[in-house]
Amino acid sequence: MLFWFLLLCVQLMLGWIRASELTFELPDNAKQCFYEDISIGTKCTLEFQVVTGGHYDVDCRLEDPDGTVLYKEMKKQYDSFTFTASRNGTFKFCFSNEFSTFTHKTVYFDFQVGDDPPLFPNENGVTALTQMESACVSIHEALKSVIDYQTHFRLRETQGRSRAEDLNTRVAFWSIGEAFILLVVSISQVLLLRSFFSDKKTTTTRVGS
C-alpha cells in the first residue's frame, strides 16, 4: 500500500505530460512565440485556429531545438500538425501577425505533448485490460475527439457571432451618420443657393439702372 502511494508520488512528479490549450490576442505587427521542452520520441500535435480578426489568417512557424523549421505556413486560418520529437530540447512555435497593419487577431492553439498520463501508476501498458476496461478506454478516446470537435465548432461560432455583432453596431452607427449627413447637406445646399441669389440681386439691379 505504501509502495503504491510512493509510486503515485513519483508518477505525479514525472507526469506533467499534458495538453496546453490557450487563446490569446495577437496585436497587429506582432509576433508571439511559445516554447516547450520535449524529450526525444514524444509524439506531439499542434493545432491552431484564428478566432476573430481581419481575414482570419495568421502565419505559423514551428522549429526544433536546432532551428530547423518543421512547419511553416503563411496566412492560414486553421491547421493541425503532428510530429515526433527527433531530439531532446526546446521546441519553439510562433504566431505572426506582422503582415497586418491594423487588425488584431485572436488565436487559439492546442499543443499536445505525449499521451495522457495513465490513470494508475502500475499501468505500464503491459498489463492486459479486461473487456470492460478496453471499452472504457475506447469511449474515453471517442469522447476526447468529441470535445475537440466541440471546441472547434465553438470557435467557428464565435467567429460568426463576433462578425454579426460587429455588423449590428456598424449598421446603427452608419445609419445615424448618414441621416445626419443628409440633413446637413440639404440645409447647406439651400443656404448656398440663397447666398448666390443674394449677390446676383445687387448685380442685376446695377445692370438694370
Added chain:
Amino acid sequence: MEMKAVVSSTGLMLLFAWLSPSQALYFHIGETEKKCFIEEIPDETMVIGRYRTQLWDKQAGSFLPSTPGLGMHVEIKDPDAKIILSRQYGSDGRFTFTSHTPGEHQICLHSNSTKMALFTGGKLRVHLDIQVGEHTNNYPEIAAKDKLSELQLRVRQLLDQVEQIQKEQNYQRYREERFRMTSESTNQRVLWWSIAQTFILIITGIWQMRHLKSFFEAKKLV
C-alpha cells in the same frame, strides 16, 4: 502504522500536485507587459491556472531557477468585464476560479517588478498551465479518496467528460440564441433605418423646393 504512512503519503502526493509546472509551455514577457488569455467557458466550470517565473541572469547568461521577491499580478475578468480575481502572487503561483456566468473570461498576468530592467535586461520567462473543467480533476487523488477500483475510476472519468460535453452543448444553445438575437436586431435596424432615411430624403426634398420657391417669390424672380 500503515495508516500514518498512508496519510503522510497522501499529503506528499497532494503537495506534489500543487507544485508549479516544471515542463509546461513557456513564453517570454517584458517588464511592464501584460499578457492576457481568453477562456470561453460555460457556467459553473472550474479553472485552475499555474505559473512559474524565471528571471534572466545577464551574468550567467541563462535563466535563474527561481527568484524570490518577484511577483506576478493576476487579474481575471468575467464576460461582463467585472473583475472576479485581482491578486498578487509570488514568483510561483496557483490561481483558481469557478465561472458563474457563461462566456469569455479574460486572465491577465503582468509582472509587478520594476527592478527587472536594471539587473536583467528585462526578460522574464513564464511557464503557464491553465486547465479547464474536467481536466482539473486529479484522478489518482479521487481514487485514493473514494477508494475506487480501476473500473470505477474509469467510469468516473467518462462521467466527468460527458458532463463537460453536456455543459458545453448547453452553452452552445445559449450562444446560438444570442447570435440569432443579434441577427434579428441587425435585420430590424436595417429595415427601420432604410425607411427612416427614405422618409428624411423625401421630406428634405419637399422642404428644399418649397423654401426655395418662397425665397424666389420673395426676391421677385419667379
